[in-house]
Amino acid sequence: MLDLETLRELDEYIEFHLGYGIIPKSADLNEAEAPILQDLQHSELETFIEDHRQPSLKEMLFSLIDQKGLRDADVYKKAGIDRKHFSKIRSSPGYRPGKNTVLALCFALELDREETGELLSSAGYSLSASDTADLVISFCLEKNIHDLDAVNQALEAYNLKPL
16 A cells, blocks of 8 residues: 555655646645555555656657757747747646647657657657548658648648647
């Protein structure tokens, strides 16, 4: 069982690495109210997280921008994202933009299908072979169609919401 003290340690650990926790500092929780994770030791959980943690969307996005030698302004303008929204992605640790925003950034960066999958995954999204919009996106990626207007035209041809 995970006791209250261990839960607080976990929260401090997450807060240290990600910049936010889930337990308010003044929380007055008792043992009965604490979530229970049976048969899981704190060190096992910590090791699992360390072994499986992937780069965040923010880390991957800005690494890709640097690798491609682009300026932030060029990327967010090409993606059709305003400066304030882009700034929120950069500066808010717990912020997760919508899937369409991440896809627009992928097209702005001219990523291939694999890179797009990785960036989407870092935000908790994926492309599904059972969703028409995702199939249109996948087609555009495979055909190296990176112009957002052309992608949106393809989506609109199927009466789907543009990015």
